[in-house]
Amino acid sequence: MKIAETYSHLNGLEFLLVHKPELWEEIQTVIGQVDGKACKTKLSKEKNMKGRLLYSPIEMNRSFNGLLKAKDWMESRVSYWVTKDEKLIRKTLSMPPEKQKKEIEAAGCFPIFSYNQTDFVKDRLAIEVQFGKYAFVAYDLFVKHLAFYIGDKIDVGIEILPMKTLQSQMSSGVAYYDGELYNVIRQGRGVPGVPLVIIGIED
Known part of the structure; x- marks a missing residue:
């Protein structure tokens, strides 16, 4: 996988580049190590995609989970x-x-x-890898990351999402970067009140 787009909310990315450059490099490395082709294992049963081989959110999450935990990103x-x-x-x-x-x-x-609860925290950064439904992303951005930030557990929250080009090769209903970027920008410059880096990935 590779990073296609990033959005820095409240200078989240700028904070990483100045204060945590080694962790930003680590995140990019992990994304690059995810083998997208190996995650294309789901045979669709949906009417408009029946028989197509799709990217499996379960396999993609499993891959991210193994790679991040190997680098000591832990649940908190x-x-x-x-x-x-x-x-x-x-x-x-x-x-x-x-x-x-x-x-x-x-x-x-x-x-x-x-x-x-967030799955991956390390050195005051939190990562959520989200290949679920739309509502889960809103919960991550407006509840989880914000709660950890207000609780002084993190300085930046990071959300990893598929680009629309990748999401279109997954089951219907999965959130995607392009749409969630719109949702965040629509709220105004200061909402949510937590520095974020939203990452859009593609294969």
Whole structure:
């Protein structure tokens, strides 16, 4: 695979080039090591593509997973407590989890444990490799990366997506770079409030 396009949101790429150039090189190397042809294993059963051999999201994820973990990119979680009271959520938002729970209980409300998980984190960078449905990308960009950034776990979030040219050779409904770039730009320059690098890949 290879990088076809990149989009830097809130100077995410510029941060990598200045502060983490070796990790940016590592990410490019990993993408280059993914054998796209070996991931073309899914025989389509969809009406308009029946019998065509398509790229398998499962195989592509498996390849990225093996390559990134071999370079010590590991899963990480950000835990927190939520409740039904808006003012209480605002008050406890920036607190550590143990203090959040105590504050919620002290206010007479019921604390609910929750967390955000990302598959690949290393040296304050988070990577999400997304070959799933459209909604998953929005969750990555507007919830996961943002939660890790606000929680001071990362400085930049990185989202790897197929270009439309690659997505057109996958099952229907998979998100793609071109469309998600539009969605991010449509929100305005400061939304989401986390530095991002969105990467579009092709074979």
